[in-house]
Amino acid sequence: MSSAPKLASRRAFFSGLRGLPADTGETHTPNIIRPPWSWGFEDHCTACGDCIPACPENIIKAGPDGHPEIDFTKGECTFCEACADACNEPVFDRSAPAPWHLDVSVSSKCFAENGVYCRSCGDVCPESAIRIIPQLGGRARVLIDDDICTGCGACFAACPVDAISIAPTTERTHG
């Protein structure tokens, strides 16, 4: 998949993280996004499912192994912390410097990059992290500012051609 360029290499918001939600003991599937602040899946998540109905945005679902996964097709994370409040295990660490560590990218399917007028992702981004810059020939470049993006996922479902991908980064800063 080709990606639109990023305005900045990494966002300070995502720096200094102590682990990755997707890097769990029960699965190594790279694109699974765990609930925000959930750093202890491999050791502590019992797959009880209590966090799933707690999410007012209905974006947490049970994965094949019963462990919670984020589904941005249903909506965006508002960082309300209800999932963390519902969990009785030491899975969530809200003292972490960031709720998660995600990369948001735009593929070559993007309407704007192919000369079709579209501002859907930019219109819904609550952080104004997406810039759509006109180019010659009616095309546009879609730029995501990593320094502003929170990984909320609002842009994911807004894209009419599924050009936006959100996945955990492959970085890991502690064991």
Ligand code: SF4
């Ligand atoms: S922080 Fe709130 S909106 Fe985000 S996944 Fe948890 S419960 Fe849902």
Ligand code: SF4
């Ligand atoms: S409430 Fe906690 S232990 Fe239960 S499934 Fe969610 S993260 Fe796992």
Ligand code: SF4
């Ligand atoms: S994930 Fe959220 S903050 Fe980041 S670009 Fe998409 S809508 Fe904006």
